[in-house]
Amino acid sequence: MIRIFPLQTGWVKVKRAHQNFRGPEFFRLPSIMTDFRWTPWLPILCWLIDHPEGPILVDTGEHARISEPEFTKQDPVNSWIIRKLLKFDVSLDSNLEMALHRIGFKPDQIKHVILTHVHSDHTGGLSSVPKATIWMNSVEHQNALTHPKGTFPFHWPKSLQIKYPEMSQNDSFFGLSATLTSDSNIRIVNTPGHSEGHQSVVVTIDDLNYFLAGDVSFTEQQVKTMCIPGISENFRKVKDTYSQIDRFACAHKTVYLPTHDLESLKRFYNKTLYAD
Numbered sequence: 001m002i003r004i005f006p007l008q009t010g011w012v013k014v015k016r017a018h019q020n021f022r023g024p025e026f027f028r029l030p031s032i033m034t035d036f037r038w039t040p041w042l043p044i045l046c047w048l049i050d051h052p053e054g055p056i057l058v059d060t061g062e063h064a065r066i067s068e069p070e071f072t073k074q075d076p077v078n079s080w081i082i083r084k085l086l087k088f089d090v091s092l093d094s095n096l097e098m099a100l101h102r103i104g105f106k107p108d109q110i111k112h113v114i115l116t117h118v119h120s121d122h123t124g125g126l127s128s129v130p131k132a133t134i135w136m137n138s139v140e141h142q143n144a145l146t147h148p149k150g151t152f153p154f155h156w157p158k159s160l161q162i163k164y165p166e167m168s169q170n171d172s173f174f175g176l177s178a179t180l181t182s183d184s185n186i187r188i189v190n191t192p193g194h195s196e197g198h199q200s201v202v203v204t205i206d207d208l209n210y211f212l213a214g215d216v217s218f219t220e221q222q223v224k225t226m227c228i229p230g231i232s233e234n235f236r237k238v239k240d241t242y243s244q245i246d247r248f249a250c251a252h253k254t255v256y257l258p259t260h261d262l263e264s265l266k267r268f269y270n271k272t273l274y275a276d
């Protein structure tokens with residue numbers, strides 16, 4: 001039997017234009033930088049999939065020290081950007097280790113972590129699972145090492161084994177996909193746009209699909225209305241990804257679960273379908 005546990009490592013606020021943007025793509029960053037309006041506090045979610053072949057974590061949340069300038073000073077540019085454009089509320093009590101503890105898991109039990117992408121609020125808990133194998137997109141990994149944006153790879157433990165999922169061109173909705181389990185009930189699918197190598201995870205339990213969407217969008221409504229978050233790296237790819245998710249979720253029973261959606265937990269527990 002497969003079970004999914006939502007985990008929350010604190011809260012984040014972003015600028016309104018970061019979350020919702022209407023205008024030409026070239027104007028997205030100036031709009032975010034000059035916007036003085038903040039969103040409400042939004043959750044930073046990650047997910048533990050308890051599978052018979054072993055627990056798999058999807059994303060690791062944010063680090064409790066992210067707001068301390070000292071913690072990120074090794075990369076002054078990203079440090080400045082992240083403190084200027086984001087507000088975090090992550091305490092030691094809400095870090096990954098404590099979140100796992102609350103559902104009865106120990107970090108040592110986690111052998112596999114799938115990263116939707118490398119932004120710090122998805123990789124901040126990697127230091128809690130130093131013995132895990134990390135499955136991330138190869139482009140995402142290379143970008144993090146050569147020109148990191150919103151991520152601090154110098155904090156990733158050296159002991160991590162980083163692997164790239166073997167994506168094959170076998171998915172009629174998303175093109176590329178891969179599976180980590182013999183039953184194919186946990187699939188990694190290609191969902192670029194927010195970042196170049198962004199991927200999502202589809203967990204199938206009976207006839208229901210839980211779409212762990214990372215930062216594809218901030219809300220379900222954004223996919224339905226084709227509304228692009230200003231922080232997206234490539235608007236055209238976001239639109240393509242939205243269309244693919246919409247086609248998939250209208251054809252299969254799907255609960256759509258982005259990382260920062262205030263409604264994600266309610267939809268998860270109520271099994272509210274995208275098509276409803």
Ligand SMILES: [Zn+2]
Binds near residue numbers: 194215
């Ligand atoms: Zn992100």
